[in-house]
Amino acid sequence: MTPSQLNMRKIKVAVVGATGVAGQQFLASLASHPFFEVVALAASARSAGKAYAEALTSDTGARQWFDAEPLAPAFARMKVQDAGRLDPSGFDLVFAAVESDAARELEPRFAQAVPVISTASAFRYEDDVPIFIPGVNMEHAGLIEVQRRNRGWRGFITPVPNCTTMGLAMTLKPLLAAFGVRQAIMTSMQACSGAGRTPGVMGLDILDNVIPYIPKEEEKVQRETQKILGQWVQNRLEPAAFPVSATCTRVPVLDGHTEAVYVSLDRPASVEEVKAVFRQFGADFGALGLPSNPVRLIEVTDDPFRPQPRRDRDNGNGMATTVGRVRLDPALANGIKYVLVSHNTRMGAAKGAILVAEYLVHQGLI
Ligand SMILES: NC(=O)c1ccc[n+]([C@@H]2O[C@H](COP(=O)([O-])OP(=O)(O)OC[C@H]3O[C@@H](n4cnc5c(N)ncnc54)[C@H](OP(=O)(O)O)[C@@H]3O)[C@@H](O)[C@H]2O)c1
Numbered sequence: 001m002t003p004s005q006l007n008m009r010k011i012k013v014a015v016v017g018a019t020g021v022a023g024q025q026f027l028a029s030l031a032s033h034p035f036f037e038v039v040a041l042a043a044s045a046r047s048a049g050k051a052y053a054e055a056l057t058s059d060t061g062a063r064q065w066f067d068a069e070p071l072a073p074a075f076a077r078m079k080v081q082d083a084g085r086l087d088p089s090g091f092d093l094v095f096a097a098v099e100s101d102a103a104r105e106l107e108p109r110f111a112q113a114v115p116v117i118s119t120a121s122a123f124r125y126e127d128d129v130p131i132f133i134p135g136v137n138m139e140h141a142g143l144i145e146v147q148r149r150n151r152g153w154r155g156f157i158t159p160v161p162n163c164t165t166m167g168l169a170m171t172l173k174p175l176l177a178a179f180g181v182r183q184a185i186m187t188s189m190q191a192c193s194g195a196g197r198t199p200g201v202m203g204l205d206i207l208d209n210v211i212p213y214i215p216k217e218e219e220k221v222q223r224e225t226q227k228i229l230g231q232w233v234q235n236r237l238e239p240a241a242f243p244v245s246a247t248c249t250r251v252p253v254l255d256g257h258t259e260a261v262y263v264s265l266d267r268p269a270s271v272e273e274v275k276a277v278f279r280q281f282g283a284d285f286g287a288l289g290l291p292s293n294p295v296r297l298i299e300v301t302d303d304p305f306r307p308q309p310r311r312d313r314d315n316g317n318g319m320a321t322t323v324g325r326v327r328l329d330p331a332l333a334n335g336i337k338y339v340l341v342s343h344n345t346r347m348g349a350a351k352g353a354i355l356v357a358e359y360l361v362h363q364g365l366i
Pocket residue numbers: 016017018019020021022023042043044045046047048083084097098099100102119120121161162163193194195196197198199344345348349
């Protein structure tokens with residue numbers, strides 16, 4: 001689908017937090033996007049006033065651009081603005097990728113005027129704020145109107161989930177729809193890039209090691225999964241009632257979160273039935289033809305040594321969740337278990353946010 005098919009001009013966007021891990025992914029994905037044109041870059045006062053390439057250059061001269069795609073020269077030359085002073089009258093949409101404290105201050109100011117699609121957790125748990133996962137809960141878009149009314153904003157805030165919630169909720173959704181879910185238990189092995197760069201993970205702490213605790217992460221995954229898998233009834237979002245239990249760990253992997261998931265289903269299902277519902281999931285959403293959507297939202301592998309973060313995180317251009325090792329679980333009622341890999345900075349952050357924005361454009365909400 002192209003803007004001319006949608007009969008529209010390109011939508012002018014600002015990327016806030018443009019110098020960070022998720023912000024760089026936004027720029028890498030927006031360099032030649034058919035719907036969106038980046039017209040403003042913003043970050044903290046530390047970067048403000050510098051050309052983007054200069055803001056990425058450390059005191060030692062190192063150019064801290066981390067994406068595999070080269071930095072587009074047009075972005076390299078753009079001046080970074082102070083996010084606290086950014087004037088929203090110059091653009092139609094904000095992609096925001098700042099830490100939660102900064103998001104709490106900045107995002108409402110932008111949302112008074114324009115939609116804000118955010119990777120931060122600041123507003124995820126508020127009753128009138130949807131947390132979209134492409135293809136999973138787009139019917140929650142009804143909350144956008146509720147939020148606008150409640151807050152008197154022309155725009156709105158819609159965050160994407162925590163990068164660890166992404167793969168879990170994506171794979172639980174087809175199981176919930178087909179078999180019902182009684183409980184879900186998950187242990188993550190999360191990549192270092194998920195911690196961002198301020199302060200990020202110290203090499204000396206993570207090499208040759210596993211860190212068994214990521215502050216606030218488990219609560220986020222549990223709460224967000226229930227909200228995302230909740231039902232939209234009578235202009236209200238009813239969170240899913242089944243319990244979710246998470247243990248989140250950090251491992252010495254660059255990108256791509258791995259999760260071992262155990263699910264008790266409402267009714268028994270065979271391994272083949274489970275694989276079939278994973279494989280079929282997302283066909284309706286795919287039929288919309290949105291530019292960032294992968295061919296399949298969930299890829300299923302029968303290789304018992306997959307998925308692996310190094311080999312599977314880029315499936316579907318980093319937008320597919322890869323599931324393998326689907327087995328029956330003898331310890332849970334109607335139990336099944338599997339391992340998934342999901343790319344934390346692509347579907348789990350910037351590119352997932354861009355796909356949400358594409359959907360909202362398609363629906364006329366942006
Ligand atoms: N990394 C991931 O895989 C991932 C996945 C999902 C969600 N997220 C979420 O995305 C957000 C950004 O994470 P990240 O990993 O990209 O962090 P990061 O690498 O540390 O980058 C933080 C960005 O925020 C800017 N910033 C810091 N304080 C600011 C302020 N007061 N005002 C305006 N801008 C400010 C920084 O600008 P300067 O360079 O000028 O300091 C930088 O551009 C977080 O909320 C995180 O939880 C990250």
